[in-house]
Amino acid sequence: MPSQVFEKEQSAFIPLLRAEYIAPFVARLKDFENNVYPLIEQAGLPESLLTNEYDYVSEQAVLNLLKLMAEKLGRQRFSEWLYQVARSIFIPQHLAKISLKGSVRQALIDFTHVVNLESKQTQVHLKTALxxxxxxxxxxxxDPIEIDLSEQFALTMMVELVRAVTQTHWQPIDIALQSSNEAHYLNVLKLNESQVFYARNVTALSISDAVLDGPVKLKEGWDSTLKTIVESPKGFIASLQFALLPYxxxxxLPITAAADLLGLSVRTLQRRLSEEGVSYSQMVEGIFFxxxxxxxxxxxxxxxxxxxxLGYADVAHFSRAFKRMSGFSPRVFRQNNQPK
Incomplete structure (x- = not known):
């Protein structure tokens, strides 16, 4: 897909990440902090994240957290921690959504389907070139820092995924990176034999046919029960509603705070809402309703x-707001919608 087309499609939604992946990741912050909530708040993540109450979180808040952790731990320690978290949390979570009964090639193709369905801001493919x-x-x-951090996370995931389905210490023949900076974390990933190319328009690993055509190998005792794949919300309004719901x-939530949480300017958020024919206050009322x-x-x-x-000061305020939107009091609405 040409980059300009992908950029245009990205502007049509708010980048989201599944909370099922992020909640265990955030819980691992306890490796370094007894009280993780100040870090969660500073990153702009919802305090309710660890309760698994909501389906999605804003990707921008997760990137904020990665930046905070990189600053706090230093490059080497952060890279080692991210490597361990990817292996212990993210790889098993994604493998649990793939059948893993065929070749390594098929497993990677199935993985791309999962990622592309669940995350519209990133496109992953198995493709032939050169x-x-x-x-x-x-x-x-x-943001150059976010480019580097998100690429580090992606590369760690991609390398460890191939290693997980081959049960080897596999190294790619070539590595292409979007970043123009030296990738210090390659040593942590033990990629000393790969040829690295910087300042490319994709993040990519070349894989030999011998590896791709081999059978998937997994650790003994692997639970083969498949987990459900959920497509990410379509459209700007739907994705915005999911992003703001946990807060x-x-x-x-004032529009200034909402824009900040999403990595947008207030003007951009207002413009996008105007294009959808809705105001920010109307959209918030819709979420509450x-x-x-x-x-x-x-x-x-x-x-x-x-x-x-729902954050109302008292029941009277809630009842008046609900009746204004529905025409019924909360108790009458409940009575009218009980199973017969």
């Missing part, structure tokens, strides 16, 4: 609890 097969990943980002329990309706359908959750979870 008479070589490349495991390639493309994404566009302006709404603390009350109305959908949340309220979902919670009210569960008769075991008290209305007072729902009001508090």
């Amino acid at each position: 008479k070589k097969v490349w495991f390639a990943r493309f994404r566009q980002k302006e 709404m329990s603390s009350g109305r 959908q949340q309220a309706k979902t919670l009210l359908l569960n008769k075991d959750i008290a209305v007072t609890q729902i009001s508090a979870s």
